[in-house]
Amino acid sequence: MFKLNTALPVASALLFSVAGAHATVRTEAGLSESVAGKSETYRLNVPTEKDLSTTRIRLIVPAGVTLSRFQVTPGFTRTVVKNDAGLIREVIWTGRVAPMEYARFYFQAKNPPQAAELVWKIHQTYSDGSVVAWDDSNPAEGPASRTTVR
Known part of the structure; x- marks a missing residue:
């Protein structure tokens, strides 16, 4: 009698989802x-991938993108860094995302007027002070999130 082992596909799917998880920016959809x-609503999704809490998330806004407002994220404090023209260039959220949890941060922005590839650089800080740079500085370990603007 043949018995199907369902543990292997489930374990493989779990391993793939954990291995493929990283901080990303996507549209609300x-x-x-x-x-x-x-004008688009974007969401920054940040999973905690260590046995430590995430304590700080830094988002570097791509050139040509104009951020206008944020959804309140309970338990987090938000700081913005503006350039000389008054445009938001960085957003920093501080709070706590426990191991095996993730947080989503919603914001509204206007895309550049021309087609472009937006590169969202994200730096995730853990409670031990270590930083994972999702910014292409080491693409194999920390790819930056991208949005294609058509």
Whole structure:
């Protein structure tokens, strides 16, 4: 009698989802593409991938993107860094995301008026002070999140 082992596919799917997880920016609908000049609601998804809490998330805003407002994220404090023109260039959230949890941060932004590839650089700090740079500084370990603007 043949017995199907269902543990292997489930374990493989779990391993793939953990291995493939990283900090990402997507549209509210979960897409990695948007339209030039469009006002869009984006979500930054940050999973904690260590046995330590995430304590700080730093988002570097791509050139040409204009952030306008944020959804309140309970338990987090938000700080913005602006350039000389008054545009938001960085957003820093401080709070706590426990192991095996994730947090989502929603914000509204206007896309650049022309087609582009937006590169969202994210730095995730853990409670021991270590930082995971999702910014292409080491693409094999920390790829930056991208949005294609058409």
